[in-house]
Amino acid sequence: MSTIHDEKCDKVTLLTGRDDIYSGVTVDQNLLAKTVTLFERQLEQSLIAWRQAKRRGIWLSIPHDQTELIPTAQKFGFVLHHAKPEYVMLTHWLDESDLNKLPSYAMSTVGVGGLVVNKKREVLLIQERFTNVKDYFTIPGGCLDMGESIEHGVEREVFEETGIRAHFRGILAFTYKAQFRFGHGDVHFACLMSLDENEENQKIKFDPLEVAASMDVLDGREQLLEPDRIEVQLSNPNRSIWDIMMYRKKSIDKK
Incomplete structure (x- = not known):
């Protein structure tokens, strides 16, 4: 000193x-x-x-x-x-002979979504309670906690939103949105999830604080939807960097 x-x-x-x-x-x-x-x-x-x-x-x-x-x-x-x-x-x-080389603080948030598929090739989807896109379904997910891994974060988010214990198997895809929150970017990972043999018959328990989906919202149909009924579309074609959302309109299944 x-x-x-x-x-x-x-x-x-x-x-x-x-x-x-x-x-x-x-x-x-x-x-x-x-x-x-x-x-x-x-x-x-x-x-x-x-x-x-x-x-x-x-x-x-x-x-x-x-x-x-x-x-x-x-x-x-x-x-x-x-x-x-x-x-x-x-x-x-302090170095007046060179440009400031100090790195800025973290510029992106990291989000995850879990594509949960069972042996019947059914996919778990939810309808978010807080969203600007109405009457659409998406895979459960959210933002990682500070210092949290992708694997742990996606397993946690799926369980918190649906009550389903699923296991991380790998990353399917990721997207980047340049202007997400506070002028910072957002990286979102879509992850493949699976169920163990003894977990196939778990009861779905939606979190009412985050998820709006219920049997009534789904018109009384099953809450696990066939993969071939899911569309992947660009949510806003006017953006230079598009964010991809997995969803299905309710009207597709209406009889």
Whole structure:
């Protein structure tokens, strides 16, 4: 831990942290001064030291209970990068001879859908409760949780929405939508799912908070639909990148 004395003869602890291979530093947030006044002097002296050491990019994580330090960091050139419940991350690119090479935060969400097929070659479909597309059916699915794998996420989503325990077998296809949420993209994986021998006769239990499908919605017909009755269509042909939805109009099966 390095310390210096500023012009007021106060001892200031320089900010240090983990160096990376790109001549950057991720600051140890445990070293942050506890008051705005001390932090201002600490950051000013640390920036001098980083520039002398030819550091290029600085990653400064400020804990949620010290957010009063953020305006001071911004005054010295730091910009907001991303935020989580535990902290706010700011960055500062110091190398004036090169463009800012610091990577942006994650730009896409990841979604999954499970194509569940039983031995009768029937496919499990749902009608979503919250959707702009009415009277259509799609495979159960949703967004992955933070740090969750595709395999675990699709098994979880299928079970939460339908009560069916199915098992991931592989990825059938994926799509990418450039403008999905908050200006970020969305990657969606359609996954093949299967049932074990003792799971073929599971009862379907739709989640009423997410799924609108029921025996009544399906006109009293079975809730497992034949694969050859499913169409794959482009939901919006005017987009430069189309998102593909598996669905079937209710009117197809009306007699």
